[in-house]
Amino acid sequence: MSNYSAGPEIERLIQLLAKLPGLGPRSARRVALHLLKKREALMGPLAEALSEAADKITACSTCGNLDVSDPCAICAAPGRDPSVICVVETVGDIWALERAGAFKGRYHVLGGVLSPLDGVRPDDLNIGRLLERAAAPEITEIVLALNATVDGQTTAHYLSDRLDGLDVTITSLARGVPVGGELDYLDDGTLAAAFKSRRPA
Amino acid sequence: MSNYSAGPEIERLIQLLAKLPGLGPRSARRVALHLLKKREALMGPLAEALSEAADKITACSTCGNLDVSDPCAICAAPGRDPSVICVVETVGDIWALERAGAFKGRYHVLGGVLSPLDGVRPDDLNIGRLLERAAAPEITEIVLALNATVDGQTTAHYLSDRLDGLDVTITSLARGVPVGGELDYLDDGTLAAAFKSRRPA
Ligand SMILES: [Zn+2]
Ligand SMILES: [Zn+2]
Numbered sequence: 054m055s056n057y058s059a060g061p062e063i064e065r066l067i068q069l070l071a072k073l074p075g076l077g078p079r080s081a082r083r084v085a086l087h088l089l090k091k092r093e094a095l096m097g098p099l100a101e102a103l104s105e106a107a108d109k110i111t112a113c114s115t116c117g118n119l120d121v122s123d124p125c126a127i128c129a130a131p132g133r134d135p136s137v138i139c140v141v142e143t144v145g146d147i148w149a150l151e152r153a154g155a156f157k158g159r160y161h162v163l164g165g166v167l168s169p170l171d172g173v174r175p176d177d178l179n180i181g182r183l184l185e186r187a188a189a190p191e192i193t194e195i196v197l198a199l200n201a202t203v204d205g206q207t208t209a210h211y212l213s214d215r216l217d218g219l220d221v222t223i224t225s226l227a228r229g230v231p232v233g234g235e236l237d238y239l240d241d242g243t244l245a246a247a248f249k250s251r252r253p254a
Numbered sequence: 255m256s257n258y259s260a261g262p263e264i265e266r267l268i269q270l271l272a273k274l275p276g277l278g279p280r281s282a283r284r285v286a287l288h289l290l291k292k293r294e295a296l297m298g299p300l301a302e303a304l305s306e307a308a309d310k311i312t313a314c315s316t317c318g319n320l321d322v323s324d325p326c327a328i329c330a331a332p333g334r335d336p337s338v339i340c341v342v343e344t345v346g347d348i349w350a351l352e353r354a355g356a357f358k359g360r361y362h363v364l365g366g367v368l369s370p371l372d373g374v375r376p377d378d379l380n381i382g383r384l385l386e387r388a389a390a391p392e393i394t395e396i397v398l399a400l401n402a403t404v405d406g407q408t409t410a411h412y413l414s415d416r417l418d419g420l421d422v423t424i425t426s427l428a429r430g431v432p433v434g435g436e437l438d439y440l441d442d443g444t445l446a447a448a449f450k451s452r453r454p455a
Contacts, residue, residue, distance in 0.1 A: 096308040110293075
């Protein structure tokens with residue numbers, strides 16, 4: 054191996070890019086090279102967009118969605134049904150459901166699922182705030198839109214137990230979601246159909 | 255489709271990320287979400303690294319390598335053999351050859367290869383500066399380390415013709431480079447072996 058390095062600035066950029074999901078050292082180098090070739094058209098704008106997003110975007114203190122405002126645009130929208138809360142694992146699931154146009158209520162982001170293997174316990178998830186929100190008088194339905202994975206379904210059962218006794222209907226997505234499937238990988242039609250035929254949990 | 259958007263800041267970030275090689279709209283969303291989750295540890299530092307690299311890094315006016323200094327660290331290094339120039343297509347090929355420790359001379363980055371299909375002609379490549387450099391009295395060998403593709407080999411023949419008449423030996427990499435192979439995809443051992451057994455072009 055040579056002791057040449059492309060310089061600390063490029064090496065650091067490659068190291069950071071290699072931490073992005075789906076990129077390894079080799080693809081990080083390709084991305085770095087592409088960015089260096091397109092400094093004005095892509096690298097500068099991307100630096101600004103990242104910096105602006107890192108500064109401005111915050112988690113909604115009500116639902117956990119990411120937005121430039123708190124409450125987020127969905128929690129603040131007057132046109133959305135205030136009586137239904139859709140519980141999801143991640144903000145990416147909100148994006149997927151919104152792309153599908155599947156739901157017109159509000160969301161709650163758990164920030165993950167219970168996982169004994171990964172050491173994720175109830176206290177690690179955004180559950181306390183969900184119980185508070187679910188107890189509000191206007192809430193009539195909680196949709197548990199969790200992934201159809203073992204951990205997702207374990208978490209849904211756990212939440213059903215915790216929500217038991219409240220005057221709300223608890224539903225989950227129809228079995229249109231393939232077993233083992235993750236919401237963010239489904240096409241819009243499947244998601245919309247699964248939402249429409251949601252059923253009591 | 256819903257008319258909800260994740261906000262102009264996030265949408266712009268996703269659009270820019272989707273322009274990176276190997277990323278599409280879906281993986282760009284995953285990367286954006288990952289960055290937003292790791293704002294302090296990854297998103298901020300990446301924004302800074304991009305901004306710093308975009309500001310500081312420039313193309314070496316001698317060889318075309320990318321570095322924070324001009325001449326670049328390789329052109330300026332006193333320990334490198336000043337009598338051999340290795341001609342490559344892109345800066346990524348310099349990185350690959352340096353990782354392999356295959357070469358101790360200096361480089362020349364063409365910035366691509368001749369390609370009638372893509373409309374790349376000799377004037378579009380960094381060839382004039384190569385002819386100047388090759389004519390200097392200290393130069394004894396020019397290694398044409400171009401990809402073993404049709405366009406790479408066409409370009410090598412073209413350069414051999416242009417360099418003909420100069421008092422330099424023109425070599426190319428040994429056939430250890432697989433036909434159709436691109437340098438940046440080879441393992442270090444193959445590259446080093448191909449370099450060692452380079453032969454007259
Ligand atoms: Zn919200
Ligand atoms: Zn240089």
